[in-house]
Amino acid sequence: MNRDELADFLRNRRARVTPAEVGLPDGERRRTPGLRRQEVAQLAGMSIDYYIRLEQGRGPHPSKQVLNALSRALMLSQDERAHLFHLAGQPADTPRIREDVPGSLLHLIAFLEEVPAYVLDARYDIRAWNPVASALMGNLDDLPPDRRNVIRWVFMSPDIAEHLDDEEKGRFARASVADLRAAAGRYPDDQRLQALVTEMRGLSREFAELWDRHEVEIRREQRKRITHPAVGTIDAICQVLTVPDRDDLHLVLYTTEPGSPSHQALRELRQLTLSS
Template identity: 45%
Template sequence: MRADLDRTELADFLRRCRARLEPADVGLTAGSRRRTPGLRREEVAQLTGASVDHYTRLEQSRGSRPSRQMLSALARALRLGEDERDHLFHLAGEEPPRDRLGPTQHVRPGLLMVLDRLHDAPAQIFSDRGEVLAQNAMAVALVGETRPGHNVVRSWFTDPSTRTLFPPEDHETHSRIHVAQLRAVSAARPDDAQLGALVRELREGSVEFEALWTEHRVALRRAERKRFLHPVVGLLDLECEVLLSAACGQSLVIHTARPGSEAHEGLKLLRVVGVQEFGQRVK
């Protein structure tokens, strides 16, 4: 049974967490005319994907019970540590997430801080099951905005539109990398129910996945080159650096280009295009 929602304490906690962060702490530009320290309500709403009205109601002790998805989004947006994340869930009358057999969905604040400071390189944080946990503005400009928890392995084998971001001649390589990564993680965590369900779903629903799975190739994702077909910038041949955090089953994937190269110029253009599109989206 869920506990009661403590609207007053929840509102106070949200206000205080918001006030202690500056825009630069979450990868945003400060802009002008800031009369008080901390993030603005509309900035927190932007980071969570919620409406400004919905978030404002939470801070004014008159909102409805936030969903578990919203609570997780708030924990990421406000850069909460695990204890603070649990406290947020308790105030909302919810049991904090417990995922002892698999990677936690809660990204460490320090890892998010690194992500926020990568202004000129597309970067995303993934679980080792292939779930997108966070992405910076450049990653949104490169691959589109992805809801937290979206699984890139599932979409690769079940949604053909996912592959339009990559040259056709690279598709087989991407497929093999996805399956080999999932094979390695499955062997390391045979009791991970979510991982087991994902593998069963893909083996039953994708002929390609099943064929590659039976080959039994195993490899964790490491540094590599990756080519993207962006609808505005065109072909981008990028270096893909993978920073692993074995303790929490997460990785920070960063795409860069050698200074002076065509890809480097393409990333600079992508940054401008991304900022323009973002500005149009939030108006």
């Protein structure tokens, strides 16, 4: 159980829920945004003292019933509820991030000749990729392993503006940090993941500000506009698929509308990989 992170998450979420959203009157003027601690305790059916101790990081190990009640009171999304359970040590078994990529998955991305495809682990390290994905993301084959990390790329790459404009980069950065925070809750004992968070908070003010928002949302699908120096602009749908029986691995696919200019651009990019 991570008491400090749990306390921060509860305080952050309490500040984001308005009385009107949970059917309470606004009443007198409030000094702080969101719900009062007493209101959360009332909505969750627990004592105010118990809830205060949770927010102060000195509470007992909350049961699943308590966590479900808090999820309802704070209007948590499905991803946020799962994150709350992980922070509170539920389920009891702590999962471990595995680094091996199943052979069947390697075969799959190899067959996707015109679709950029790569395998991402919970730390946002790229574990495997096909040639067109390498060409799209800047020759992954030539990069050292520590540079094949999407979080470092989006926040620290000096040429990120050549691939994503400010709006695209902002959306992608926010979604990635929210997903990374969910992973940090699932794998609290993974030292490399925690070290990545510490590193990025020290190096990137933007990352630190996004991290401190405590937003939690697992990435599933996102539209992207990517500028490639050789083939131009590509409008793609980024599909993020969880590998069956391997929640720590995701298959990322960039698909385009058949027959569109973006589809043709990917075909040209594929031809470039064959001629190089």
